[in-house]
Amino acid sequence: MSSRPVVVGIDIATASVRALAVDARGEARAEARERLPDPVRGPGGTSEQDAESWWPAVRSALRRVTGALPGGGRETVAVAVCATSGTIVPTGPGGRFIGPALMYDDRRAAALNAAAQRAGAARWDALGLTVGPTAALGRAVWCLRAHGPRLRGILHTPDVVGRALTGEAVRADWSHALKTGYDPRAGEWAADVLDALGFPAGLLPAVAAPTTEAGTVSPEAAGATGLPAGCSVRLGMTDGCAGQLATGAVAPGQFVGVLGTTYVLKGVCAELVRDPAGALYSHRHPDGWWLPGGASSTGGEALAGLSPARLGALDLAAAERGPASYVRYPLRREGERFPFVAAGARGFELGAPEDETDAHRAALEGVAFLERLAVERLAGLGVPVSGPLYAAGGGSRSRVWTRIRATVLDRPVRVAGRAETAFGAALLAASGTLHEDLTGSAAAMAGPGADGEVEPVRDERAALEDAYGRFVVELRARGWLDGG
Structure with a gap:
């Protein structure tokens, strides 16, 4: 294997660290994973992890990656860190x-x-953000009250690793800083809110855009990891944002539907969008655009309990069957949060299945209906979705489900090749190093998966359009969706 320049993306998740070396064409050259200790969860909803474990795990993963590269790591030009x-x-x-x-x-x-939500209500409203119960902002204030004058600073996970890589304090990226009280719209920490809570803004790090150079790898870190001294350390983004970028959805109008246990729609728009219902909120794009996103309460969970073999058999049968004979909203718990907000929403069926295959097909269609409703919700807020919809998540491996999604949306669905946080981190590291910018990184490195672009099935359009209309009418009749 020849030695050619690579970048390394680092994903620090809850359970493990993953490092991935990728070349300028997006080809994975080496990767490694190291476990992290399980979080300790206790009374009152506490959740803690030993931060001392992060750097040793990162160091070990990097050592294994650089050791597997033809040049022993000397070909690495940049590294970026993304985390939860x-x-x-x-x-x-x-x-x-x-x-x-x-x-x-x-x-x-x-x-x-x-x-914090009350103190900054006007600011958060302008940003289209709600300070939720698990936001890092409140926990930063809790740290000050718990540690008093001993507290000298609050760091995010990538700040800790960036410091270890460079040997000095680094700036935080505005993506990880968002939930700690950074206002990317105004380009500042929310000083009014921090003042109201008695928290000095000086305890928080300086902030810069993702892809900004935070520093370079120190000689000490180089010796520990195999990275070359002087290698560029670039600011990353949160795991969710990095996963989106990894699909190739990096420019305004491009959106990705992530079909995992739940369904998530995320994308890029030129201007900040505010959702009065609070179902959508935005991170800031490295180039100053915005990354709106929302998460449904349903998705792949609708198929829970089925073995992979059974799922495969039902998918084949559902493809042969064609559109379901009835309409199903496969919500397995109470309450929907996107594309509409309804605490009392419950799953429903309009009719009854003819057999197990019919029920399976209706579940696939029901999630596709939610996806179309989400895309239409964006359009209603003035956010255009252009071109194919990018697709990621475990559900996107089902070709019949992807065809149904394309048909319901009446647009191609582009199945992503590597929708992984570590790969997204690598794209960020490549921006300004292997490629001119993030758009260039994505164009060169984030290719489609084996399924490529899946086109709508024209013969099924009319039946699915009729079923979608019945689905929307029922949501309105139940008072969950505006317009009824």
Whole structure:
């Protein structure tokens, strides 16, 4: 294998660290994974992890990756770090950790976050954001109250690793900083809110755009990881944003439907969009555009309990069957959050299945109806979705489901090749190094998967259009969707 320039994307998830080396064409050259200790979850919704475990795991993964490269890592030109949104760690004198990392799902500061929401109501409304009970902002204030004058700073996960890579403090990216109280619209920490909560803004890091150079790999880090000294360290984004970018959806009008346990629609628009219902909120794109997104309460969970073999058999039967004989909203829990917000929403059926295949086909169609409703919701907010819809997540591996989605949407669906956080981090590292910018990185590196673009099935359009109309009418009749 020849030695050619590569970038390395690092994904620090809850359970593990993954490092991925990718060349300028998007070809994976080496990868490695290291486990992290399980979070410790306790009374009152606390969720903690030993932040001291992050760097050793990253260091080990990088050492394995660079050791597998033809040039021993010398061909690496840049590295970027992406992590779970909202995880923070308190630091004291000398930058030492003075407590465990408080994880993204830690609820200990729910009351403080409610106070932050009230104190900055006008700011958050302008940003189209709600400070939720698990936001890192409240937990930062909790750290000050818990540690007092010993607290010298709050760091996000990539800030910790960036410091270890460069040997000095680094700026935070505005994606990881969002839930800690950074206002990317105004380009500042929400000082009014921080003041109201008695939290000095000076305890938070300086902030810059993702893809900005944070520093370079120090000689010490080079010796520990195999990366070359002087290698560029670029600011990353949260795992959700990086996963979106990995699909290739990086320019205004491009959106990706992520079909996992739940359905998530994320994309790019030129101007900030505000959703009065609160179902949609936005991160900021590295180039100053916006990344609106919303998560449904249904999705692949509709097929829970079926073995892979059974799913495969039902998919084949559903493809042969054609459109279902009835309409199904496959919501397995109470409450919907996107594309409409209805706490009392429940799944329903308009008619009854003829058999198991019919029921399976109706579930696939029901999730596709939610996806179309989500795209139409965006259009109603003035956000255009252009070209094919990008597709990612486990559900996108089902070719029949992808065909149904394309037919319901009446547009091609482009199945992503590598919709992974580490690959998205690699695209960010390649921006300004292997390629001129993020758009160039995505165009050169983020190709489609084996299925490529899946076209609508014209012979099924009329039946699915009729079923979608019945679906929407029923949502309105139940008072869950505006217009009824």
